[in-house]
Amino acid sequence: MDTSIWRPILYLIGIMVFAGLNAAYLGWCERKGAGRIQRRTGPMEAGYEGLLQPLADGIKLLTKQLLVPSGADGILFRVAPVLAMIPAITSLVVIPFSENIQARAMELSVLLLFAIASIAMMAVLLGGWASGNKYSVISAARAVSQNLAYEIPMLLTVICIVMISGSMNLRDIAMDQQGGFWHWNIFRLDNFHFLYMWVAFIIFFICSIAETNRAPFDMAEAESELVAGFMTEYSSMGFGLFMMGEYLNIVVGACLTTTLFLGGWDCPFGMFPGVWWFIIKIYILIFTFIWIRWTYPRTQIYKLLNLSWKILIPFSLVNVLLTAFFIKVF
């Protein structure tokens, strides 16, 4: 049988299942994690330890009416939640889960990922603007300035990685880091990159929190200021899609961090490489996302921009220079 037909279909199903399960169960993980941090139990009623809670939530959201407020732009209002989901699912196409599990190994996959990631912010902008709600408009404006400020340091740190690996293909970048944690980009011992790449990792991680609109950088939905920001007017699955999109963005962010900095599917001790290491790493990162969200208070929009323009961008620029210097000299 010709495998060229089955391959895309299998990957499509695989990615949809992976995306769907993550979008549903990260909500559960978040609530359980928050519960444990706050010394409560979290969801307990639906199924064992609340495991059926995502299902119950989904059914509840599906049965609700999808309201379009009368001042809203009907088409954009309906398009925005879909726009929140599509880029996240599309991004998963180029993620190398292991040496052989990757839907498309594109030469410029890093570039593609960041191009798609920018669309996710469009969802927030359109959703907020089309709602015709003052809170939503403020939220949309915040989201854009935040996105603008944080794409720059993020891309600058990625440039370091691209320079080290000499490739824009995520699979090549991961292959370049095989053979134990001392080969990973975060503490790479074969050159002097370990001196500064951990800074790049922290910058990249902070930026991915900001890009995914997570606390403490959740300026766009800041519920104590803007009610629910761009989601204020959304009901039913419109709201549900935004939530799922948020979680999928976290998954993509964690996948990207793992591939770029933590050696992808590589085992820390150089043995048994495989997809399980990739999964373990992304869930540790996702847990860190949740952990951070439930620890800190929210920043304020100008403080957030200050952090990016005054700290992250200078640091990442210095990082790029150092990387170039060490690659050239050694």
Next chain:
Amino acid sequence: MSGYWNDILVGSKSLVTGLMITAREFFKPVVTEQYPYDVPEMTPLFRGHVELIANEETGAPNCIVCMACQRACPSDCITLAGEKKEGEKKKSLTQYQLDFTKCSLCGSCVEACNFNALQFSKEYNLCSFNKDDFIIDLVKRLEDQN
């Protein structure tokens, strides 16, 4: 410039400290009470809605219809009536209606009672869709208890 570096260093340290604290809490046991599964014990002084105290021998209410509780109530939620039966010295209670929708559980009625006829119940599972459920006939309640 020193403030800039200070902010970064001290700030990062404070953020890591915060993460460590929540991480430690993560592994500590749950402190909340799982309400329907483990029911809290009410303290002896807990103020539920009031109820009548029955005479230990006869089982009839101790109340002699002096109306002190009705007068003491700030919200006018107590209505009581009594009649003097033949052959008895005191008046006996025929009706004691508590309008719990207005009651603020202040306990003025219990304090006003000089005849040990009123006490607080320990009921706290009070909720209903029907307003009439909270117009409580305390005489009937006492009879049901007996």
Next chain:
Amino acid sequence: MTLPVHLRHDETFVLNLGPQHPATHGVLRVKLTMDGEYIVKAEPVLGYIHRMHEKLAEAGTYPQFMPNTARMDYLHALAFNHGYALAVEKAAGIEVPERAEYIRVITVELNRIASHLLWWAAFLLDLGGFTPLLYAFDDREQIIDLLERVTGSRLTYCYMRFGGVYNDIDDEFITGTRDFITRLRSRMPRMYHDLVTHNIILIKRIKDIGFISEEQCRRYGATGPVARGSGINYDVRKNEPYSVYQEFDFDVPVYSECDSMARYMVRMDEIEQSLRIIEQALDKLPDGPVMAKKVPKILKPGLGYHYSAVETARGSLGHMLVCNGDKNPYKLKLRSPTFSNLSLYGEVAEGMLLADALAFMGSLDLVIPEIDR
């Protein structure tokens, strides 16, 4: 505060914050005229929870108003109980036994800590931090359990009586309170200060935000932690001691930075001072009755004006009682602290960012039912 020059006033819009908004605790409504994210004008609108408590006082007898006092400031209900009891005792000339005075101080101070803990939790919630809320509630629950043991209710207490208190405290309460003091003291540095006070995000959010000058405080009559955060050393417990406060050794925390951080620090320090007062009161607790003898069932204080001032968690609370020899008050007027503290808001919030204005509102510690009464 003057607006930045680049702000054009012709492109403003009105943002209706409240009466149902996650940041305006209770039912406060603030009409904000905004220019982008900057506030051009802020106008608090009150009256959404007005229940005519002052008028209700005239309708009933003196003891019948006692439960209502707790419904005004439900976070520091015992101080309102105390203030009203003091006013009526002054009017009727009732002596309170010493043990009852000590019990009053202990319970009021416990309640003050509970109020500050809840403020802390809600303030952090305004700033977007959820977890501190649950940690503070864990501690607050201990206080509520203790107070439930002696008062019989958990939030809207009706514990004070004219001439004493409703119920004596027992040994279990005393040991429980001592345990609580050790518990809170041991948790304070880590769960409160390390997690939140020293957190760079919080410091950046509330330091130098919401500047209230000393002059503004005096002009608007702000009291309590708001005034003490602006360098005014005024605490009714120290300046005009009532009850037995003059017998305790405690400090009045005063910060002169005038910003939200100063108000935050005042409240955090006050928790420690309250713990000190409770500790001393438990040590000195005398024996004796908790109710004065010979308190008439029906009070009929003679013609006169009587004023009592107490320090609640939010500031100085005054009860102005006018008696005319009848069995119900002729007039009761309250001077509630939050009303004055909120009056500042419009002037100070001008030119602020929306996020800062909400952080500033949180730092005022508003309890709306107390403003509206």
